[in-house]
Amino acid sequence: MSTTQGQAPQPGTETSPAGEPTRWHRMFREITTGSAIISVLAVVLALVVGAVMIAFTNKDVQASAGYFFSRPGDTLVEIWNSVAGAYSALFQGSIYNFRRPSFADGIKPLTQTLTFATPLIMAGLGVALGFRAGMFNIGGRGQMLIAAALGGWVGFAVDLPYGLHMVVALVVGILGGALWGGIVGLLKARTGAHEVITTIMLNYVAFYLISYLLRDGFLKTPGSNNPKSPATKVTAVFPDLLGPSYTLHFGFILAIAATIFTWWLLSRSNLGFQFRAVGFNPNAARVAGISVQRMYVYAMMLSGGLVGLAGINQVLGTSTSGFGAGLDSSIGFDAITVALLGRSKPWGVFWAGILFGAFKAGGFSMQAAEGVPIDIVLVVQSLIVLFIAAPPLVRAIFRLPVPGAARRTTQPNVSQEVAAK
Amino acid sequence: MSTVAPVVQPATTPAPNGGDFEFVKSWKVTIALTIFTVLGFILLVAFGRDGVSTMRLSTSRDLIQLPDLELPTRVTGIVISVLLLLITGVSAWLVRAKTKAPIWLIAVYAVLLLVGFLAWAAADKSIPVPGLLFGSLSLAVPLIFGALGGVISERAGVVNIAIEGQLLAGAFTSALVASLTNQPLLGLVAAMLAGTLVSMVLASFSIKYFVDQVIVGVVLNVLVIGMTGFLYSQVMAPNAVLLNQPPRFERINIPLLSEIPIIGPVFFRQTLIVYIMYVAVAVVYYGIFHTKWGLRLRSVGEHPQAADTVGINVAATRFWNVSIAGAVVGLGGAYFTLGSVGAFGKEMTAGAGFIALAAVIFGRWDPIRATLAALLFGFASNLQNVLSIIGSPVPSEFMLMLPYLVTIFAVAGLVGQSRGPAASGKPYIKS
Numbered sequence: 001m002s003t004t005q006g007q008a009p010q011p012g013t014e015t016s017p018a019g020e021p022t023r024w025h026r027m028f029r030e031i032t033t034g035s036a037i038i039s040v041l042a043v044v045l046a047l048v049v050g051a052v053m054i055a056f057t058n059k060d061v062q063a064s065a066g067y068f069f070s071r072p073g074d075t076l077v078e079i080w081n082s083v084a085g086a087y088s089a090l091f092q093g094s095i096y097n098f099r100r101p102s103f104a105d106g107i108k109p110l111t112q113t114l115t116f117a118t119p120l121i122m123a124g125l126g127v128a129l130g131f132r133a134g135m136f137n138i139g140g141r142g143q144m145l146i147a148a149a150l151g152g153w154v155g156f157a158v159d160l161p162y163g164l165h166m167v168v169a170l171v172v173g174i175l176g177g178a179l180w181g182g183i184v185g186l187l188k189a190r191t192g193a194h195e196v197i198t199t200i201m202l203n204y205v206a207f208y209l210i211s212y213l214l215r216d217g218f219l220k221t222p223g224s225n226n227p228k229s230p231a232t233k234v235t236a237v238f239p240d241l242l243g244p245s246y247t248l249h250f251g252f253i254l255a256i257a258a259t260i261f262t263w264w265l266l267s268r269s270n271l272g273f274q275f276r277a278v279g280f281n282p283n284a285a286r287v288a289g290i291s292v293q294r295m296y297v298y299a300m301m302l303s304g305g306l307v308g309l310a311g312i313n314q315v316l317g318t319s320t321s322g323f324g325a326g327l328d329s330s331i332g333f334d335a336i337t338v339a340l341l342g343r344s345k346p347w348g349v350f351w352a353g354i355l356f357g358a359f360k361a362g363g364f365s366m367q368a369a370e371g372v373p374i375d376i377v378l379v380v381q382s383l384i385v386l387f388i389a390a391p392p393l394v395r396a397i398f399r400l401p402v403p404g405a406a407r408r409t410t411q412p413n414v415s416q417e418v419a420a421k
Numbered sequence: 422m423s424t425v426a427p428v429v430q431p432a433t434t435p436a437p438n439g440g441d442f443e444f445v446k447s448w449k450v451t452i453a454l455t456i457f458t459v460l461g462f463i464l465l466v467a468f469g470r471d472g473v474s475t476m477r478l479s480t481s482r483d484l485i486q487l488p489d490l491e492l493p494t495r496v497t498g499i500v501i502s503v504l505l506l507l508i509t510g511v512s513a514w515l516v517r518a519k520t521k522a523p524i525w526l527i528a529v530y531a532v533l534l535l536v537g538f539l540a541w542a543a544a545d546k547s548i549p550v551p552g553l554l555f556g557s558l559s560l561a562v563p564l565i566f567g568a569l570g571g572v573i574s575e576r577a578g579v580v581n582i583a584i585e586g587q588l589l590a591g592a593f594t595s596a597l598v599a600s601l602t603n604q605p606l607l608g609l610v611a612a613m614l615a616g617t618l619v620s621m622v623l624a625s626f627s628i629k630y631f632v633d634q635v636i637v638g639v640v641l642n643v644l645v646i647g648m649t650g651f652l653y654s655q656v657m658a659p660n661a662v663l664l665n666q667p668p669r670f671e672r673i674n675i676p677l678l679s680e681i682p683i684i685g686p687v688f689f690r691q692t693l694i695v696y697i698m699y700v701a702v703a704v705v706y707y708g709i710f711h712t713k714w715g716l717r718l719r720s721v722g723e724h725p726q727a728a729d730t731v732g733i734n735v736a737a738t739r740f741w742n743v744s745i746a747g748a749v750v751g752l753g754g755a756y757f758t759l760g761s762v763g764a765f766g767k768e769m770t771a772g773a774g775f776i777a778l779a780a781v782i783f784g785r786w787d788p789i790r791a792t793l794a795a796l797l798f799g800f801a802s803n804l805q806n807v808l809s810i811i812g813s814p815v816p817s818e819f820m821l822m823l824p825y826l827v828t829i830f831a832v833a834g835l836v837g838q839s840r841g842p843a844a845s846g847k848p849y850i851k852s
Contacts, residue, residue: 053648053651057651057652057655057656136635138775187829187832187833190833191449191832191833193829193832193833194782194832196778196779196782197779197782197783197828197829197832198829198832198833200772200775200776200778200779201779201825201826201828201829201832202825202829204821204822204825205822205825205826205829208818208819208821208822209818209822211818212816212818212819215816215818216816333643336639337639337640337643340636340639340640372655373650373651373654373655375646375647375648375650375651375654376647376651377647378643378644378646378647378650378651379644379647379648379651380647381643381647382640382641382643382644382647383644385636385640386626386632386637386640386641386644389626389630389632389633389636389637389640390626390630390632392630393626393630
């Protein structure tokens with residue numbers, strides 16, 4: 001009890017008769033009870049659990065554990081080797097590679113991280129927007145696919161001058177995602193169909209529709225049996241941000257723009273206010289004169305549009321050589337975790353997306369270099385979200401003080417009867 | 422709540438029309454039926470096919486052999502279209518007369534539409550009806566277990582999005598334990614324990630630490646996918662002979678019952694897990710609606726404060742019921758490895774947990790209705806298997822898409838506003 005809730009000022013904590021706590025003491029308390037330390041410790045805890053899993057399943061560790069009692073040092077060394085090897089590969093694959101000679105080469109993994117983070121941020125913003133309006137958008141996959149198909153078609157089949165082509169493909173893609181999300185909002189508003197069902201179902205519908213179009217429709221590459229679309233035309237491809245030797249492209253700028261837009265929408269605009277009102281309490285929102293039905297449709301359209309941006313980003317930026325029906329590669333689902341980690345706040349989602357992008361980039365190089373399956377990244381990611389969501393658990397593990405808790409219980413608790421009415 | 426992002430609270434909105442006491446003319450059913458009738462007419466009559474559709478009603482092993490049903494395709498299509506039109510007309514008339522179309526009429530409509538479609542697709546071919554239904558039940562088993570677990574958990578006030586994770590954990594553990602011990606029964610028990618374990622994490626995070634239940638559910642799915650995938654690649658796949666060759670349950674033919682035409686081969690020539698499923702459905706239904714346990718379960722999910730006032734320990738009731746739900750879902754996971762597929766594979770549940778979640782909502786948090794919804798999903802996915810074998814005139818992708826489209830129409834047209842347990846998804850903070 002008592003921890004996440006009950007933020008009401010408790011009598012006696014600030015004006016304790018036992019005298020003013022020293023400034024250092026207060027600062028120490030602020031650091032140990034703040035949410036930043038919880039986040040850091042959550043990451044540490046998750047990495048520790050991941051380390052345990054890596055160590056336990058490592059072949060050398062198992063071999064040396066066979067003679068643990070005669071030479072325990074061997075086991076410890078092997079444990080250290082397996083864990084340190086995996087995590088340093090994770091770091092070098094996602095942030096900075098020390099083995100490369102120059103800074104320009106060493107920093108490449110960081111740009112790779114940002115490239116992976118771009119669609120996660122965009123789709124995460126879409127899911128977060130849905131959450132803020134009280135809706136759970138699991139339809140990221142479908143919205144990404146439809147956006148990629150429509151925008152991608154503009155990208156490879158239409159001839160337009162450089163620049164304009166990209167903008168048109170982008171707009172068409174976003175509209176495609178908005179359309180696919182809007183269907184969900186419309187169904188919810190008009191018939192009350194639960195969005196969890198309809199988004200899941202529309203994921204499958206989109207997947208099979210795109211599979212058909214790739215095999216036998218307008219997305220098919222002429223003269224090829226491969227269910228893959230033709231390559232995007234050069235006039236529509238996103239420009240590189242740091243030159244051709246880096247993978248980072250214009251999409252990252254779009255992700256920043258999308259974050260600013262979503263922030264503005266949710267905290268500064270009239271529409272965003274209505275979204276949040278509906279999300280908090282649809283009944284109260286209705287009483288206040290907000291058209292809840294209309295908000296459902298708008299919120300799902302915007303949410304789908306943002307997720308669609310992630311889809312079109314893949315086609316115009318990341319893999320421009322044509323796309324298949326697996327183009328979303330579970331970004332639609334990862335986006336849910338990103339939105340949750342970012343607590344559905346735009347900038348929170350932005351940083352959560354970068355963290356997950358780093359894990360993705362690093363996970364691949366860890367698998368290649370150390371043979372540790374990339375699934376460990378999923379474990380660490382999910383544990384981070386879980387621990388961050390439960391600060392009392394982290395505090396209990398590290399024996400941190402609880403914020404706002406009375407330091408000394410010298411004062412009799414007189415407010416009990418009063419508070420209970 | 423400081424830790425909680427504002428997330429879905431299923432169905433806290435009242436029906437837009439509000440009036441519970443006076444009959445509100447709802448044309449939704451009629452509109453849905455009209456759309457389906459028009460589609461049926463286009464398919465069955467305008468694009469009608471010639472030939473004879475054969476429905477095989479018996480398998481070669483049956484004691485009582487039923488003759489094959491031979492339907493002339495075009496005539497069947499026309500007759501069925503007319504019947505569909507009639508039912509649509511009746512339902513429109515009923516709405517005008519301010520009564521509701523009865524549920525059996527809609528059921529008859531659905532069966533007719535289905536028969537018409539099957540006959541159309543199988544022109545000059547034959548459809549093995551028992552095989553079609555048997556496969557549907559097989560595909561539905563994990564969905565039914567998942568839906569039952571979902572119903573229990575949500576009725577107790579904890580949204581269970583982790584069904585997928587519980588299924589996968591059950592599948593993994595049962596494969597591992599059954600392979601090591603060579604005992605499928607022990608595998609079954611292990612699957613229940615694994616499901617319970619996942620549930621307990623869900624329960625303790627959402628009940629003790631008040632973390633948003635949707636967050637915990639989604640994250641647990643990812644966690645289980647990651648853990649099973651990691652252990653599979655690191656441990657299981659290299660030692661597949663020792664760790665991933667579980668013995669499967671034998672089929673048990675129930676005497677007499679298994680010889681009933683059509684029904685017998687479908688329902689009574691199944692493995693132990695399926696028979697457990699029949700019992701589970703009955704027990705969960707009876708338990709939730711006719712026992713003290715069920716009353717307490719529902720009360721903590723509908724109005725925890727009232728339950729607390731009369732002396733029910735809300736947190737403990739929720740915790741143990743969510744754990745039971747996990748055990749039930751775990752059984753469904755065991756079906757993947759011990760019942761159907763035979764060995765564990767990475768992410769082998771492939772979204773079944775989300776379909777089960779849809780079945781829970783589709784079935785309006787009622788065990789029987791959720792079971793029926795799960796059967797519908799199973800039937801729809803098996804239908805396209807059968808049709809792809811006999812070869813259908815439509816591209817296979819559209820056949821694959823069909824069940825999901827039908828679900829969307831059904832949810833929008835027939836189910837509509839679904840209202841879950843009032844306190845589902847909300848932590849109860851005792852004051």
